[in-house]
Every structure is written in structure tokens, then in C-alpha cells.
Amino acid sequence: MRTYLRRSMVILVLFPLLAVLVVVSDHPFPAPSGPGDDAPRAIVAMGDSTMSGEGGGTYDPATDGEDDNWCHRSLKSTVDRTAVLGVTKTFNIACSGANTEQVATTQANRLQAIARDNRVTAIVVAVGANDDPRFADVLNKCLDAWVRRSDCNRALADEWKSRIDLMVPKLAKALRAVRTVMEQVGYSERSYSLVVQSYASPVSPEIPTDLQNLSACPLRTGDSRWVRDQAVRQLGAGVRDAAKQAGARYLDLTRAGAGHEACTGGKNPDSEWFTRLAIDFEALRDDKRASHAAQESFHPNARGYAQIGRCLSEFLGTDARTAACVSDDAGNLRAELNPKSD
Numbered sequence: 001m002r003t004y005l006r007r008s009m010v011i012l013v014l015f016p017l018l019a020v021l022v023v024v025s026d027h028p029f030p031a032p033s034g035p036g037d038d039a040p041r042a043i044v045a046m047g048d049s050t051m052s053g054e055g056g057g058t059y060d061p062a063t064d065g066e067d068d069n070w071c072h073r074s075l076k077s078t079v080d081r082t083a084v085l086g087v088t089k090t091f092n093i094a095c096s097g098a099n100t101e102q103v104a105t106t107q108a109n110r111l112q113a114i115a116r117d118n119r120v121t122a123i124v125v126a127v128g129a130n131d132d133p134r135f136a137d138v139l140n141k142c143l144d145a146w147v148r149r150s151d152c153n154r155a156l157a158d159e160w161k162s163r164i165d166l167m168v169p170k171l172a173k174a175l176r177a178v179r180t181v182m183e184q185v186g187y188s189e190r191s192y193s194l195v196v197q198s199y200a201s202p203v204s205p206e207i208p209t210d211l212q213n214l215s216a217c218p219l220r221t222g223d224s225r226w227v228r229d230q231a232v233r234q235l236g237a238g239v240r241d242a243a244k245q246a247g248a249r250y251l252d253l254t255r256a257g258a259g260h261e262a263c264t265g266g267k268n269p270d271s272e273w274f275t276r277l278a279i280d281f282e283a284l285r286d287d288k289r290a291s292h293a294a295q296e297s298f299h300p301n302a303r304g305y306a307q308i309g310r311c312l313s314e315f316l317g318t319d320a321r322t323a324a325c326v327s328d329d330a331g332n333l334r335a336e337l338n339p340k341s342d
Contacts, residue, residue, distance in 0.1 A: 035119050042089040042118040043316075045079035046107045046178070047126035050199060051094035053077025055275045055299030063095075070292050071095035076302040079124060081309025084316050089118060096295065099130040100170040104177035111178065115185045122193040122316050123178060125248075128239055129199055132166040138231065139202075139298055143277075146218040153226035160231060164238035171196075171239065175246035189247070193316060196243040197251040198236035200308075200325075201228040202274040202298040204261035216276045217263035228261070240322075251315055252324035256308060256333055262298055273304030307333040 045051045053059070053074025063071040071094070074080070079090045093110045095102065103125065114120065129135035138156060145152035178194060205225035207217050217224075236254040243250040260273040269276065278296040283289035300308065311325035314335040323335040 035115075035117060037119070039117065039119040040089050041084075041087045041121050042091060042114065043079055043082060043084065043087055043122045043124065044091045044111055044114055044120055045077065045094050045124050046103055046111065047094045047124075048098045048130050049094075049096035049299055050129075051078060051124070051126040051197075052092060052096050052098075053080070053094075053305060054096045055278075055296045056302045056305050058302075065289055065292065068288070070097070070295065072295065074302075074305070076305055078300075078305045078308045078312060081306045082124075082313050082316070083309075084122065084313060087121060091118075094126070097130060098127060100127050100167075100174040103127050104174040108177050108181045112181045112185055115182060115187065120182070120187070120192050122195060123182075124195045124197060124251075124312065125175065125178065126197045126199070127174065128167050128171045128242070129235065131170055132163040133160070133235055133238075134163070135199070135231075135235065138227070142220070142223045142227065143218055145223060146212070146220055151220060152223050153230075157226065157230065161234060164234055168238045168242045168245075171242035172245040175242065175248050179246065194246075194248040195251055195312070195316070196239060196246075196248045197308075197312070198239040198253050199232055200253040200256040200274075200300070200304075201232040202257065202262050202300075204228050204257075204259075204264050206261070207263040208266050211263045211266065211276075214277065218277060249315075249320075250322045251312060251335075252322065252339065253308065254324075256311070256325040257300075257304070258327065260304070260307075270303075273300055273307055275299055275301050311335050 049072065052071050053076060054072045056074035056076040058075040060073045063069050063073045073092045077092055079092050091114050093107050141156065142152040175194065175196065179189065182192065203217060203219055203224045205221045205228065207219065207224060211217055212219060233254050236252055240250045257273055260271060262272055262274040262276045265271040275296050275298060278294065280293045283293040308325065311333040315323045318337060320337040322339065323337045324339040325333045326336050328334045
């Protein structure tokens with residue numbers, strides 16, 4: 001009797017297992033469609049002007065007005081200044097003026113093609129400012145306020161937080177679209193790093209008064225203070241929230257430009273990491289280029305992108321979920337891992 005009971009129990013245990021095996025054998029797991037381990041390791045940059053390299057110069061000619069393409073992908077962009085052990089290729093598919101929808105569609109489609117032929121180890125995204133916050137429009141209103149001798153921050157401050165709140169779910173959705181594309185190509189979430197970086201303030205209230213003009217930085221001190229201390233930091237908090245919702249890592253750039261903002265160098269702009277008001281007067285003579293004559297204004301310059309790339313490289317070399325780019329004792333950006341503010 002005991003032998004019979006033992007045999008019965010074995011059969012009862014094995015039946016469910018056999019059923020599972022039959023189901024699995026009838027519906028095998030799909031084989032990964034991504035590249036093999038021998039494929040070149042790559043980092044992909046996605047997003048808007050702060051990732052494409054606007055302001056850095058040395059643009060890919062195909063993105064400098066050719067066929068009305070003004071993405072301004074610079075060979076001196078952040079991703080081109082990022083170095084990670086084992087990574088041999090970088091791809092910059094960001095575009096000046098891009099918003100979250102374009103990242104989730106056009107750029108995501110390009111990412112899919114790249115991920116099939118290359119072992120993508122990291123994707124770095126900077127986007128959101130061109131959605132509801134319309135950060136470029138904010139700076140334009142502040143420039144207009146300087147002309148009118150009024151303040152822009154009073155009118156913008158009341159609605160700024162609500163603009164960011166509208167942006168957050170759109171950014172989170174775009175990041176999930178990136179995840180979906182990578183999954184479709186055969187990548188697991190643990191096989192690559194998805195990093196979302198925020199924005200650095202291009203201006204500061206420390207701009208000398210003799211440079212608060214159309215030849216340099218036509219911004220009122222109070223407006224520059226609001227941009228640096230409130231607008232950029234609140235925008236960064238929104239980007240951080242979206243990153244958390246999408247399970248992405250977050251790189252905080254809100255303090256990255258401290259002491260190196262546009263015009264803070266006075267008569268020595270070589271210490272600045274951001275462009276001053278930049279107008280291409282030659283472009284003004286061409287009807288097709290005229291509307292882009294000031295496109296580079298108040299973006300990181302080549303020095304700024306090099307510093308951000310330095311910080312990003314350090315962050316990608318760790319497993320930390322968050323980091324902030326801050327200056328070290330030598331004046332270079334470093335990655336402060338898991339800052340208390342996060």
C-alpha cells in the first residue's frame with residue numbers, strides 16, 4: 001500500500017510538469033534577433049539639440065540645412081566625447097528641435113536598425129524641453145523682455161510647473177517606446193543602459209552688466225536668476241520623474257554649467273561652456289537659412305559638450321541609478337553618484 005501511494009504521488013507531481021513541458025515545446029521562446037557578442041559595442045544618442053550638439057560646430061553637412069535638415073549633429077557632441085571601455089562606435093540620431101513624439105517614432109525606428117547590427121550597450125536621451133515647457137520660447141520671451149525693459153519671469157513662473165507636469169507623461173511614454181524597440185530586436189532591459197539626462201542652465205545672474213546687450217547676453221539679471229535657480233531645476237525634476245516611471249537611469253545636469261554659463265567669463269569667453277547670443281549674418285542673406293541664423297544661441301559649446309561627455313563617461317562606468325554632474329577641484333565635471341537630492 002505504501003509503495004502504491006508513493007507511486008501515485010509521483011504521478012500527481014509529474015503530470016503538471018509534463019503539461020508545462022508540452023506547452024513550452026509547442027510555444028518555444030523566440031530567439032533573440034539582436035547581434036551576437038562579436039558585434040561592435042555602441043552608444044546611441046537620442047533627443048533634441050542638447051544631444052545633437054547644437055552650438056558645438058563642425059556639423060554633419062547633411063544636417064546643416066541640406067534638404068532643409070537643421071538637426072545640427074555635431075562631431076563634437078556629448079556622445080562623441082563619451083568614452084566607455086569596450087565601446088568602439090557612437091551613433092548620434094538626435095535632432096535640434098526634436099520633441100518626445102519624434103524620439104518615440106522617427107528616432108526609435110533608426111535605433112532599431114542600429115541595434116540589429118551593433119551591440120548597443122547604452123542609450124542616452126535628452127528630450128522634453130521642446131514639448132510643453134518650450135524652453136527656447138522661454139529664452140526668447142526673456143530676450144524680448146530685455147528689449148522692453150520688463151521682466152519675463154513673473155509671467156512665466158505661474159505656468160511653468162504646469163507645463164512641466166504636462167511634459168512628464170509624454171517623456172515617460174517616449175522612453176517606454178525606446179524600451180519596446182529594444183525588446184523587439186531581442187535585447188533584455190538588463191543588457192543595455194538607458195540614461196536620461198536633464199538640462200543645464202545656459203545663463204546666470206552673474207553676467208556682467210556690460211555684457212547684457214545684443215552683442216553678448218541680452219538678459220535681465222532677475223530673469224537669468226529665475227532661469228538658473230527655478231526653471232532649469234524644476235525642468236530637471238520633471239525629467240527625473242519621467243525617468244523613474246520608465247525605469248531609466250537619470251543624469252542631473254542642472255548644476256553642470258555653474259560658473260561657466262554664457263557671458264560669465266566677461267572679456268574671456270574661453271572659460272565659458274555655453275554660446276552667447278550667436279547670429280550667423282551670412283545666413284541672414286539667404287531666405288532658406290535666415291530663420292536659423294540664431295539657432296546656436298545659448299547651447300553648450302564644444303568645451304561644454306566635452307565636459308558633459310566626461311561626466312557621462314564616468315556615470316556609464318558605474319551601476320549607479322542616478323548621478324549629478326558637478327565640478328571637481330580642477331574645474332572639470334565629474335559624476336556625483338546617487339546625490340541626496342534624488
